Amino acid sequence: MKFSVLVSEGPYTHEAADTAYNFTKAALDKGHEIFRVFFYHDGVNNGTRLASPPQDDRNITARWTALAKEHDLDLVLCVAAAQRRGIADADEAKRNGKDADNIAEGFRISGLGQLIEAGIEADRLVTFGD
Numbered sequence: 001m002k003f004s005v006l007v008s009e010g011p012y013t014h015e016a017a018d019t020a021y022n023f024t025k026a027a028l029d030k031g032h033e034i035f036r037v038f039f040y041h042d043g044v045n046n047g048t049r050l051a052s053p054p055q056d057d058r059n060i061t062a063r064w065t066a067l068a069k070e071h072d073l074d075l076v077l078c079v080a081a082a083q084r085r086g087i088a089d090a091d092e093a094k095r096n097g098k099d100a101d102n103i104a105e106g107f108r109i110s111g112l113g114q115l116i117e118a119g120i121e122a123d124r125l126v127t128f129g130d
Contacts, residue, residue, distance in 0.1 A: 002122045011061065017043065024037060040078045042129075048103070049102055065104055077109045087103060
């Protein structure tokens with residue numbers, strides 16, 4: 001089965017981010033395909049490289065990055081939600097006159113059209129968070 005995943009909660013404020021990661025990993029381990037993981041609203045905070053959780057805590061961003069590398073996942077942050085929360089790749093930072101970017105490796109920024117496509121292309125769109 002081909003899944004797309006929508007994550008709408010931040011990495012340390014709600015269990016939805018952990019559950020989305022665990023679902024995605026389990027689906028891949030069972031041989032399913034993940035078309036795209038789309039991060040929306042506070043979910044875009046999963047894609048910042050500047051978060052520094054304590055060493056004895058899980059690093060959700062690093063988990064997503066590793067999973068994306070291993071399975072060639074498409075991890076997309078909503079551009080409008082990212083801008084509102086101060087998350088930018090090099091192009092968005094330059095376009096908005098910022099002096100730095102903070103997007104984590106394996107993530108990219110794009111628009112809501114990517115979410116629509118994810119819903120169309122997948123057999124199921126599974127959502128995590130409000």
